[in-house]
Structures are given as C-alpha cells and as structure tokens.
Amino acid sequence: MTEPMLDIQNLSVVFGTGRLRVDAVKDVSFHVEPGASFGLVGESGSGKSTVLRAVCGLAPISGGRVMVNGQAVKSPRDKSFYRTAQMVFQDPYASLHPRHTVDRTLSEPLAIHGEKNAEARILEALREVGLGPSFRFRYPHQLSGGQRQRIAIARALILRPKILLLDEPTSALDASVQAEVLNLLDELRVRLGLTYVLVSHDLAVVAHLCDRLLVMRQGEAVEETTAAALRSGQAANEYTRALIQASQGFARDGVEPVLV
Amino acid sequence: MTGAPLVQQPSGARAWLLSPEPASRWQARLGRFYLGWRAFSKNPLAVLGLGVVLLLILVAIFADLIAPYSPIIGGNLRTERLLPPSAAHWFGTDDLARDIFSRVVYGSRTTLWVVMLVAIIATPIGLAMGTVAGYLGGWVDTVLMRITDIFLAFPRLILALAFVAALGPGIDNAIIAIAITSWPPYARIARAETLTIRNSDFIAAVKLQGASTPRIILGHVVPLCLSSLIVRVTLDMAGIILTAAGLGFLGLGAQPPMPEWGAMVATGRNYLIDQWWVAAMPGAAIFVVSLGFNLLGDGLRDVLDPKAAK
Amino acid sequence: MTKPLLEVEDLRVRFHLRTGIVEAVRGVSFQLGHERLGIVGESGSGKSQTGRAILGLTPPPGEVVAKRLTFDGIDLLTASKRTLRTLRGGRISMVMQDPKYSLNPVMTIGEQIIEAYQAHRKASRGEARDKTLAMLEAVKMRDPSRVFSLYPHEVSGGMGQRAMIAMMLVTDPDMLIADEPTSALDVTVQMEVLRILDELVAERGMGLIFISHDLKLVSSFCDRVLVMYAGHVVEELEARHLREAKHPYTQGLMNCLPKLKDDIRPLPTLNRDPAWAL
Ligand SMILES: Nc1ncnc2c1ncn2[C@@H]1O[C@H](COP(=O)(O)OP(=O)(O)OP(=O)(O)O)[C@@H](O)[C@H]1O
Numbered sequence: 001m002t003e004p005m006l007d008i009q010n011l012s013v014v015f016g017t018g019r020l021r022v023d024a025v026k027d028v029s030f031h032v033e034p035g036a037s038f039g040l041v042g043e044s045g046s047g048k049s050t051v052l053r054a055v056c057g058l059a060p061i062s063g064g065r066v067m068v069n070g071q072a073v074k075s076p077r078d079k080s081f082y083r084t085a086q087m088v089f090q091d092p093y094a095s096l097h098p099r100h101t102v103d104r105t106l107s108e109p110l111a112i113h114g115e116k117n118a119e120a121r122i123l124e125a126l127r128e129v130g131l132g133p134s135f136r137f138r139y140p141h142q143l144s145g146g147q148r149q150r151i152a153i154a155r156a157l158i159l160r161p162k163i164l165l166l167d168e169p170t171s172a173l174d175a176s177v178q179a180e181v182l183n184l185l186d187e188l189r190v191r192l193g194l195t196y197v198l199v200s201h202d203l204a205v206v207a208h209l210c211d212r213l214l215v216m217r218q219g220e221a222v223e224e225t226t227a228a229a230l231r232s233g234q235a236a237n238e239y240t241r242a243l244i245q246a247s248q249g250f251a252r253d254g255v256e257p258v259l260v
Numbered sequence: 261m262t263g264a265p266l267v268q269q270p271s272g273a274r275a276w277l278l279s280p281e282p283a284s285r286w287q288a289r290l291g292r293f294y295l296g297w298r299a300f301s302k303n304p305l306a307v308l309g310l311g312v313v314l315l316l317i318l319v320a321i322f323a324d325l326i327a328p329y330s331p332i333i334g335g336n337l338r339t340e341r342l343l344p345p346s347a348a349h350w351f352g353t354d355d356l357a358r359d360i361f362s363r364v365v366y367g368s369r370t371t372l373w374v375v376m377l378v379a380i381i382a383t384p385i386g387l388a389m390g391t392v393a394g395y396l397g398g399w400v401d402t403v404l405m406r407i408t409d410i411f412l413a414f415p416r417l418i419l420a421l422a423f424v425a426a427l428g429p430g431i432d433n434a435i436i437a438i439a440i441t442s443w444p445p446y447a448r449i450a451r452a453e454t455l456t457i458r459n460s461d462f463i464a465a466v467k468l469q470g471a472s473t474p475r476i477i478l479g480h481v482v483p484l485c486l487s488s489l490i491v492r493v494t495l496d497m498a499g500i501i502l503t504a505a506g507l508g509f510l511g512l513g514a515q516p517p518m519p520e521w522g523a524m525v526a527t528g529r530n531y532l533i534d535q536w537w538v539a540a541m542p543g544a545a546i547f548v549v550s551l552g553f554n555l556l557g558d559g560l561r562d563v564l565d566p567k568a569a570k
Numbered sequence: 571m572t573k574p575l576l577e578v579e580d581l582r583v584r585f586h587l588r589t590g591i592v593e594a595v596r597g598v599s600f601q602l603g604h605e606r607l608g609i610v611g612e613s614g615s616g617k618s619q620t621g622r623a624i625l626g627l628t629p630p631p632g633e634v635v636a637k638r639l640t641f642d643g644i645d646l647l648t649a650s651k652r653t654l655r656t657l658r659g660g661r662i663s664m665v666m667q668d669p670k671y672s673l674n675p676v677m678t679i680g681e682q683i684i685e686a687y688q689a690h691r692k693a694s695r696g697e698a699r700d701k702t703l704a705m706l707e708a709v710k711m712r713d714p715s716r717v718f719s720l721y722p723h724e725v726s727g728g729m730g731q732r733a734m735i736a737m738m739l740v741t742d743p744d745m746l747i748a749d750e751p752t753s754a755l756d757v758t759v760q761m762e763v764l765r766i767l768d769e770l771v772a773e774r775g776m777g778l779i780f781i782s783h784d785l786k787l788v789s790s791f792c793d794r795v796l797v798m799y800a801g802h803v804v805e806e807l808e809a810r811h812l813r814e815a816k817h818p819y820t821q822g823l824m825n826c827l828p829k830l831k832d833d834i835r836p837l838p839t840l841n842r843d844p845a846w847a848l
C-alpha cells in the first residue's frame with residue numbers, strides 16, 4: 001500500500017474556554033491516498049472547515065496527529081509545508097485582497113518563497129485555470145465570482161502543492177459557473193496529479209469530484225462511505241440517509257419531493 | 261457569466277485608462293487613480309480645497325519671488341509703522357514697520373514645514389501602533405492601546421504645552437510636541453480597521469503561503485488602513501495648523517523674528533481695535549488654509565473611504 | 571386570489587458609472603401574493619438588484635425607475651424616507667446575500683439581533699434578549715446562548731447565514747426577500763430553515779421572494795419561478811414545471827447541475843446565445 005498523502009488520526013480541536021468552550025472537532029480520523037480525492041460532508045457547524053483549517057495551522061490542534069506527505073506537521077508550520085498543502089476558501093468575494101491586482105496576488109507566494117521567473121509562472125498559472133493574460137492586471141472588483149474563484153485556485157496552485165484543501169469552492173457560484181469550476185478541478189487533478197480534500201454540503205458535488213467521503217455531525221465522524229454508495233442511496237447511518245433524502249429537494253409534509 | 265449590458269462606452273485616452281483589461285501594472289494603477297480623480301473632481305468644494313493647498317505649497321516654494329519686502333527687516337520705524345493696507349503694502353505693516361504681506365508669504369513656509377513634519381512623524385507612528393496592536397491582539401494590543409489612551413486623555417494643546425515647556429520653546433520643539441500628541445487618534449483608526457480585516461479570508465490565504473507577520477502587516481493590512489488614515493490626517497491638518505499657531509501665539513512656538521502666523525496674530529492683539537489688519541491678515545491666512553485642508557479632506561473621504569462618507 | 575401584497579411593473583435599475591451606464595435590471599414585472607416566488611438566474615443577471623430596488627436599497631450611483639412599485643397599497647417610489655425606514659426591517663425584511671459581509675465584524679451576533687429588534691419594536695432589553703435567543707433556536711442553532719455571544723468570524727459559514735435569517739425574522743415581517751438564504755447551509759439544515767419560511771407563508775400569510783441559483787431547490791420549494799437573464803425575465807412558470815422549461819437558457823441551467831444519480835463528466839456548460847439578452 002502506498003503511504004497516504006494526508007493522514008489524520010484522532011484529531012480534536014477546541015475553541016474558547018468556560019461557557020464559550022466548544023469541541024469543534026472530536027476524535028476524527030481519515031486518510032487520503034496520493035492522487036485521490038476525499039470529501040467531507042455534514043451538518044453546518046459540524047467542524048468541516050475547522051478540520052481543513054487545523055491541517056493548515058489556522059486552527060489549533062488540541063489532540064491527535066496530522067501527517068502530511070509522511071511527516072507530522074510542525075507548529076508553527078514551516079515554509080516547506082506551505083509548498084505541499086494549499087487551501088481554497090469558500091467565499092471568492094472575501095478571499096482576494098481588494099487592493100491587489102491579480103498580478104500582485106499571484107506574485108506574492110512566489111516572492112515569499114524566493115521563486116525565480118515569476119513572470120512566466122504567473123502567465124502559466126493563469127493559463128492553467130483557463131484565464132488569458134488580459135486578466136493579469138485586473139482588480140478583484142473587475143472580476144466575476146467564478147473568475148475570482150479561478151484566481152484563488154491559481155494562487156493555491158502556483159507553488160505546485162501536492163494537496164489542495166477545498167472549502168466549499170463552488171457554493172457561492174451559480175450553476176453554470178459551478179460546472180466550469182468543477183470541470184477545471186477535475187482536469188487539474190488528473191493533469192497535475194493533485195490530492196484533494198473537498199468540503200461541500202452538496203452531495204452531488206462531492207459525489208462528482210470524490211471517490212470516498214466522510215460524513216460529519218457535531219464535530220464527530222459519523223460514517224465513511226464511497227461516492228458509489230451515495231449514488232445508489234446506500235447508507236448505514238441514519239443521518240447519512242437523512243442527508244441523501246434532503247438532497248432530493250424540499251418536501252412539504254405528505255408530498256413527495258419533485259425529483260429534478 | 262453575463263454582466264449587465266453596458267449602454268454607453270467611453271473612447272480614446274479615457275478608454276485606455278478605464279480598460280477592464282489593463283495591459284500593465286502601470287495602466288491598472290493609473291486607471292484606478294483616474295477613477296479616483298474623476299470622483300474627486302466632481303466635488304467643487306474639494307477642488308477648491310486642493311487649490312488652496314496647492315497655492316500654499318507654491319507660495320512657500322516661491323516666497324522669495326513673491327514677497328516684495330524682507331519679512332524680518334522692517335522699514336523706517338518713524339514713517340512706516342502700522343500703516344493700513346495700501347498699494348505699497350497690500351496687507352499693511354506691523355509695529356516694527358515690516359510688510360505684513362511679505363511676512364504672511366514667508367509664514368507659509370513655517371506652516372507647510374509644520375504640517376509636513378507632523379504628517380511624516382505622526383502618521384507612521386499611529387499606523388504602526390494601530391496595525392500591530394490590532395493584528396497581534398492579546399497583551400501587545402492591551403499595552404499599546406493603554407499607552408494610546410494615556411496620550412488621548414490629555415487635551416492636545418495642554419500636552420503640547422507641557423512638552424514645549426520641557427524641551428524649550430522653538431518651532432522644531434513645537435513640531436515634535438504636536439506630532440507626539442497627534443498620533444493617538446490615528447492609532448485608534450488603524451486598529452479599528454485592522455480588527456475588521458485581520459480575520460478575513462484574504463489574510464488567512466497569505467498566511468497559508470507562508471508570509472511572515474511583518475510582511476502581512478506591511479503589504480496587506482497597511483494598504484487597507486491607509487486611505488481612511490490619509491483622510492483623517494488631512495482633516496486634522498487644520499487642527500495642527502491651529503495648534504502650531506496657538507503655540508506661536510503663546511510665545512512657545514516659532515521665536516521672533518521668524519514669521520509665523522500664530523505669533524503674528526499674537527503681536528496684532530495689542531493693536532486689535534485701531535490697527536485691525538495686523539492681527540486680521542495672518543488670521544485670515546490661518547483660516548483659509550485650515551478651511552482648504554478641511555475641504556480637501558472631505559473630498560478625499562468621498563473618494564478613498566466611501567463607507568465613512570455617509 | 572386576494573389583492574397582491576407587492577406589485578412591480580416595468581422595474582428598471584440603472585447605474586451611472588464612470589465607465590458608462592449599466593442597466594442591471596431592465597423591465598421586470600411581477601406580482602406577489604401570500605406565496606413563495608422564486609427568482610433564479612445566473613450570477614449578474616440582476617436578481618439581487620431587483621430585490622434591493624424593491625426595498626430602496628439600491629447602492630449609489632444606482633437609479634430606480636418603475637411604472638408601478640407598491641407594497642400593500644403603499645407606493646414605494648414616492649414614499650418618504652421615514653416611511654421606508656419603518657417598513658424596512660419591520661414589515662419588509664431582506665436577508666442579504668453574503669451574510670459574513672452584512673454582519674458587523676466587531677459586534678457579537680446577539681447584540682446585532684437585539685439592535686435590529688429594538689429598532690422596530692418597543693421592547694425592554696430583557697424581552698429583546700429572550701426573543702433573540704428564541705429566534706436563534708428557531709433557526710436550528712445548536713446552543714443558541716453560545717452563538718449569542720460569538721463574533722461573526724467565530725461562527726461557521728452556515729451559522730452566519732442562519733444568524734442573518736434570525737435577524738430578519740425577529741420582527742415578524744409581512745414580506746421577506748431572501749437573497750440566497752441557504753447557499754452555505756448543508757441540506758438537512760437547509761430543509762429546516764425552509765420549513766420555517768414555509769410555515770410563515772402558510773400560517774401567517776407572509777409573502778416570500780426567494781432568490782437563488784439552486785434550481786433544484788427552487789423547483790421543489792416555490793410556487794412560481796421567474797427566470798432572469800441579463801436583467802430581464804426570460805421565462806415565468808410554475809415551479810413544479812421547471813423541468814419542462816421552454817427557454818434554452820433555463821434548460822441549460824438545469825443541465826449543468828451535477829447529479830447524484832448519474833455521473834456525467836465533464837459537466838455540460840452553458841453556451842450563451844446573444845439573442846437571449848434582447
Ligand atoms: N475562531 C473560532 N472561535 C470560536 N469558535 C469557532 C471558531 N471557528 C469555528 N468555531 C466553531 O467551531 C464549530 C465548527 O465550525 P466550522 O466552521 O468548522 O463548521 P463547518 O462544518 O465548516 O460548517 P459550515 O458548513 O456551516 O461552514 C462551530 O460551532 C463554530 O462556532
């Protein structure tokens with residue numbers, strides 16, 4: 001068996017103290033093979049984003065072990081970590097600096113890591129996400145939501161990481177743009193041999209992009225299952241079944257949901 | 261994604277500046293600047309303010325060419341003392357027979373010097389204190405903000421007086437005193453701005469690229485605080501000029517015979533009833549320049565900080 | 571059907587920008603009774619601007635013109651600022667898109683809801699607090715008293731969105747404009763929130779405008795749907811019949827959704843026909 005790219009064992013994250021204490025993540029374990037794509041789904045507030053943030057060092061790890069590319073993560077994370085793992089945030093409107101052009105946004109990681117030939121790398125990064133060089137000197141307010149999310153993906157990919165952590169990358173986008181971004185992510189994974197961890201509340205999106213997934217609820221892992229099982233509607237856990245049921249659409253009491 | 265259709269489109273140089281697809285860093289920056297200028301120039305009062313400030317700068321630079329007389333050496337004390345405004349002496353003469361117009365013209369240098377130095381000293385201190393406190397939080401925030409509070413608790417003129425009393429009178433000490441007493445509000449503003457941006461995703465994103473804390477503060481936090489700070493500093497300029505004049509008036513700022521507007525008003529005080537122009541002319545200069553800075557600040561706020569403008 | 575709650579005729583929203591004039595909404599007309607009206611369409615099609623214009627919240631330099639825009643007999647176009655202010659947040663509420671942007675980052679969630687409540691209802695702080703906690707519970711927040719004292723950056727995306735909904739419903743409005751109210755919620759919580767909205771419509775006769783890009787959701791939740799493209803309505807139809815939409819744009823939007831049942835890859839994307847914009 002190959003060594004997993006991301007291996008999380010008994011991860012716990014605690015925020016706050018006293019009355020405000022919350023166990024955001026309790027004893028969660030999963031692992032992702034290189035080149036695979038893993039989904040995290042579950043209730044709102046169940047700690048999905050927190051798992052990703054804990055991996056990146058944006059949330060404190062209170063217990064358990066996180067191994068990235070065979071090495072336990074250090075706190076604070078070192079520069080080589082950031083070359084291995086990168087994250088794409090949920091809200092494309094909030095994740096780009098409003099006063100920086102696309103060029104500045106993309107050159108920042110290169111400057112931090114002292115990379116050479118920034119010029120060529122930026123143009124290549126833009127091309128990879130399907131944007132032409134004409135986008136290079138635009139400000140975020142000159143971009144649509146989908147274009148912003150592409151820039152955010154380009155920024156995450158420019159250091160050539162091995163793992164991409166995607167926090168609801170399409171939930172702020174409309175159906176047609178979501179399709180474009182999903183196709184892009186699909187293609188990039190194959191072409192660049194990336195490993196994905198994808199958080200989404202849309203089961204169809206997770207099933208489209210991932211092979212295996214973990215269902216979370218109230219900070220705990222409920223069930224690990226596969227996209228195939230999801231498609232055929234099989235689930236051992238009651239909550240997972242409720243999720244599948246709910247994703248069929250809104251059902252008024254006694255009325256079957258209209259399947260779309 | 262469809263944008264709403266654009267009904268009317270500009271052409272020529274404007275089109276180049278406003279291009280949604282700038283071809284270089286410079287074009288993007290110039291385009292942004294041009295948009296700001298367009299908004300600014302729509303406000304006639306703001307343009308008037310800018311005019312006053314530019315005039316102040318020009319007068320200060322070309323004081324030697326503009327002033328008809330020496331600002332320090334007076335004329336004949338017997339015949340030319342306290343003359344009312346006339347063709348020879350536009351603003352009249354003072355008690356030492358010096359041409360007031362020339363003194364006001366040279367006085368603009370002092371004023372500009374004060375304003376520039378205070379801005380150069382106080383803004384960075386306030387910016388650094390505020391962004392560091394806001395970004396790092398915790399005990400750093402507590403300590404820095406308590407220091408700020410202490411400075412804020414004193415009225416500015418009183419504190420400046422205390423500093424000048426300790427450092428000795430003189431224009432440079434007055435500037436230092438004013439600068440030391442003006443940064444605390446800037447620190448508060450910068451901190452408040454920093455608090456709203458430090459948890460945003462774009463800051464988290466640059467942290468994830470491995471950026472160091474100084475890099476994040478300088479490259480990512482400061483640019484966002486800068487615009488509201490520039491507005492505030494410009495609006496404060498009027499107060500700074502008045503404080504400098506006040507110190508001059510009390511004899512703690514510029515020392516005679518250096519032409520300084522506040523000190524000139526102070527001398528004029530003795531002749532206020534019969535020779536009103538001695539105090540009124542420098543007083544008018546203070547008024548016009550303060551107003552100019554205020555109008556400019558208001559206009560800049562509309563452009564740089566639309567949120568606060570409402 | 572009784573008299574409509576809201577009547578909109580030929581609504582136009584224009585932005586006089588330095589770069590030219592942009593027409594974000596171009597002649598939208600509809601009526602809303604005590605029902606659930608969905609507005610769908612891709613990003614930038616003018617859904618949010620339509621909602622904002624109704625409330626008089628069009629951001630400057632926007633300009634709103636309409637042949638008719640009345641709420642419960644009150645002409646919203648000529649109403650005084652004061653009337654509008656009391657209507658807004660009181661009888662008409664709007665859940666804004668992008669809750670994290672609309673919440674004040676330096677004020678706790680609870681304080682913000684209390685403030686909204688006290689702005690429209692005479693109530694003591696204690697009452698307002700109780701009402702706030704009850705509302706947070708109603709939107710299925712686990713541990714409402716903890717959420718009450720959290721700042722917006724300390725809650726998850728979905729919790730922020732529910733906080734926003736709680737804030738808008740706390741004054742018991744007669745009409746609610748919900749702009750993508752559930753885009754950050756997982757499906758089960760989404761259903762719970764929709765159930766609350768559904769109850770308000772069924773029991774209290776609230777009028778609901780539900781703006782969304784989730785066609786699947788709109789077709790199962792709403793009564794009627796307006797499909798918008800480039801600022802105008804290309805198609806209006808019964809929500810249940812969204813599947814049989816005639817307009818190629820609506821069909822295209824339906825097709826590019828990933829489906830749980832069958833795996834198509836790459837997903838089809840929209841090919842826009844310039845004629846749709848006319
Ligand atoms: N900085 C923080 N301080 C305190 N509590 C926090 C903080 N960040 C997250 N939490 C808490 O952790 C819990 C999990 O949040 P998280 O953002 O991981 O949820 P999520 O599963 O991503 O939900 P959603 O689907 O709504 O985004 C929530 O109860 C939230 O209030």
Ligand SMILES: Nc1ncnc2c1ncn2[C@@H]1O[C@H](COP(=O)(O)OP(=O)(O)OP(=O)(O)O)[C@@H](O)[C@H]1O
Pocket residue numbers: 145174262263264585587592593594611612613614615616617618619620629630631667783
């Ligand atoms: N302040 C503004 N100035 C100029 N144009 C604007 C402004 N706000 C919105 N627009 C334009 O109005 C159009 C409609 O925007 P609107 O926000 O209504 O879209 P939407 O349908 O809600 O899209 P989304 O699904 O992305 O929220 C867009 O093309 C946008 O560019």
Ligand SMILES: [Mg+2]
Pocket residue numbers: 048049050726727728
């Ligand atoms: Mg989340």
Ligand SMILES: [Mg+2]
Pocket residue numbers: 617618619667749
């Ligand atoms: Mg919108």
